[in-house]
Amino acid sequence: MAEQRSFLPRSEFPRLLSELATVGYRCIGPRVRDGAIVYEPIKGVEDFPRGIHDRQAPGEYRLEQTAEPRFFAWANGPQALRPLTFAGRDKLWTAERGTDGSVEFTGEPPQAEPLAVIGVRACDLAALYVHDQHFMQTGHPDPWYTARRQNLFLVAVNCTHPSLNCFCASTGDGPRATYGYDLALSELDEGFLIEARSAKGERVLAGLPVREASAQQTETADRDIESAAQRQVKSVPSRNLRDVLFARLDHPRWNEVAQRCLSCTNCTLVCPTCFCHDETEVPSLDGRRSEHYREWGSCFTQSHSYIHGITIRADTRTRYRQWLTHKVGSWHDQFGRSGCVGCGRCITWCPVGIDITEELAAICR
Ligand code: SF4
Numbered sequence: 001m002a003e004q005r006s007f008l009p010r011s012e013f014p015r016l017l018s019e020l021a022t023v024g025y026r027c028i029g030p031r032v033r034d035g036a037i038v039y040e041p042i043k044g045v046e047d048f049p050r051g052i053h054d055r056q057a058p059g060e061y062r063l064e065q066t067a068e069p070r071f072f073a074w075a076n077g078p079q080a081l082r083p084l085t086f087a088g089r090d091k092l093w094t095a096e097r098g099t100d101g102s103v104e105f106t107g108e109p110p111q112a113e114p115l116a117v118i119g120v121r122a123c124d125l126a127a128l129y130v131h132d133q134h135f136m137q138t139g140h141p142d143p144w145y146t147a148r149r150q151n152l153f154l155v156a157v158n159c160t161h162p163s164l165n166c167f168c169a170s171t172g173d174g175p176r177a178t179y180g181y182d183l184a185l186s187e188l189d190e191g192f193l194i195e196a197r198s199a200k201g202e203r204v205l206a207g208l209p210v211r212e213a214s215a216q217q218t219e220t221a222d223r224d225i226e227s228a229a230q231r232q233v234k235s236v237p238s239r240n241l242r243d244v245l246f247a248r249l250d251h252p253r254w255n256e257v258a259q260r261c262l263s264c265t266n267c268t269l270v271c272p273t274c275f276c277h278d279e280t281e282v283p284s285l286d287g288r289r290s291e292h293y294r295e296w297g298s299c300f301t302q303s304h305s306y307i308h309g310i311t312i313r314a315d316t317r318t319r320y321r322q323w324l325t326h327k328v329g330s331w332h333d334q335f336g337r338s339g340c341v342g343c344g345r346c347i348t349w350c351p352v353g354i355d356i357t358e359e360l361a362a363i364c365r
């Protein structure tokens with residue numbers, strides 16, 4: 001695939017949306033809703049968060065309007081791609097009792113329309129890569145995830161505005177998108193550098209009024225990404241903390257963090273790599289019919305470790321320890337890498353500002 005970058009003037013950016021619509025995609029992109037940037041269907045470039053910056057700190061998220069022309073001058077919102085592939089709630093099957101007492105199960109086929117997601121960050125692509133392994137690259141691929149994932153067209157945007165909570169440079173997952181996308185954009189004031197990495201991306205790129213990027217534009221874009229990496233103030237002590245974490249299961253820090261943690265589940269619900277779920281049965285009142293659902297779950301709930309009348313992790317200390325030792329430790333056994341891609345969301349959306357990088361530093365010091 002061609003990796004040479006082309007230049008798309010800002011005035012022609014709407015052509016990207018119309019080209020994606022022409023080849024059959026519904027466009028999903030960033031927009032402001034309820035004081036946060038969320039990925040939702042967009043009708044045109046007027047929906048993009050033009051000139052918006054996000055200010056993030058532990059337990060804090062604020063948007064600020066500036067006079068800048070840029071659409072992607074922010075780090076991230078509360079959700080990445082996870083709701084688009086691993087939905088918050090899916091009906092898996094319906095069971096129905098016949099008049100002769102037999103029970104018939106009917107599967108619910110996954111619904112998936114072709115979606116083009118614009119504005120995907122490098123850390124979100126890294127999270128998607130792990131979810132692909134978990135949901136698709138097993139002996140029993142998940143049909144709901146697979147149907148949605150195969151219908152995605154991903155337009156990445158290289159990050160130039162990391163938040164105070166970002167640390168993707170230290171996990172090796174950003175701020176530049178290097179894999180897993182169809183098209184990648186680097187935003188300049190006057191427009192976008194654009195490159196394709198898939199045959200689908202090449203086809204869309206061929207329909208756009210691009211010209212060759214100048215050396216100065218390429219240099220500016222690369223400098224902005226490099227600067228974004230250098231401006232990150234948080235980091236993980238190492239990319240592989242598996243052994244050190246499992247050697248310190250009795251570290252006093254687990255007790256200390258448990259004094260602050262509310263077991264609210266926020267960190268797991270915003271984390272782009274979490275995949276725990278609950279399964280629930282919703283029977284009809286007459287007992288003839290029941291619907292079976294899969295819903296996002298969290299290892300921070302009491303019910304998550306309830307097995308045969310016993311709650312295995314009855315206190316917050318063991319739940320927080322489970323989350324961190326799985327996410328950053330035993331994921332290496334499952335997926336060959338840490339489950340943390342450095343997006344910083346769990347720090348931002350923790351109501352008491354617990355910072356995963358500080359906890360790791362304290363335990364692994
Ligand atoms: S653990 Fe926190 S920083 Fe790491 S990927 Fe999940 S939400 Fe992002």
Ligand code: SF4
Nearest residue numbers: 261262264265267350
């Ligand atoms: S978001 Fe914070 S308070 Fe809530 S469960 Fe996670 S670490 Fe605990």
